[in-house]
Amino acid sequence: MVEVAMELKLLAATPYIEELVATALLTTSTDSAPSRIFARIKKSPEQVKGLLRGLPLQHGSILEHNRVCWLFKASDSETLELLLSSRFFTVSRIEEGVWLLSANLRTLVEYLTSGQSAGRDELARTLSALAPIIHGCLEMKTG
Numbered sequence: 001m002v003e004v005a006m007e008l009k010l011l012a013a014t015p016y017i018e019e020l021v022a023t024a025l026l027t028t029s030t031d032s033a034p035s036r037i038f039a040r041i042k043k044s045p046e047q048v049k050g051l052l053r054g055l056p057l058q059h060g061s062i063l064e065h066n067r068v069c070w071l072f073k074a075s076d077s078e079t080l081e082l083l084l085s086s087r088f089f090t091v092s093r094i095e096e097g098v099w100l101l102s103a104n105l106r107t108l109v110e111y112l113t114s115g116q117s118a119g120r121d122e123l124a125r126t127l128s129a130l131a132p133i134i135h136g137c138l139e140m141k142t143g
Contacts, residue, residue: 014066063106072101
């Protein structure tokens with residue numbers, strides 16, 4: 001077994017991720033088609049900020065319409081720790097000590113609020129880069 005210092009590298013993510021979350025939020029309270037809501041919201045960053053600032057993070061289903069993928073370098077035990085923390089992380093071994101890791105924002109937010117430690121700082125940096133408004137909400141709620 002090769003021991004590797006844990007490392008995460010963002011490979012891909014759903015584009016316009018916060019706009020999609022705002023769209024999902026609005027589809028719960030309007031009769032407009034999601035595609036129309038998204039087209040409108042994509043043109044209005046201030047509306048996205050306004051909607052997401054008060055985002056109820058416990059209403060997780062609106063955080064599920066996306067995917068984030070990382071190259072995850074970690075030992076088998078670190079990877080197992082991450083998998084045991086949430087069954088919604090998806091992990092595929094590429095080679096020894098190297099994994100393809102993916103999740104949606106709901107899984108990421110739940111993990112970051114759970115007190116788990118494996119890769120926490122790296123995952124928080126990803127959230128901050130991809131979804132700064134949601135990351136800010138999370139920081140306000142978790143202190």
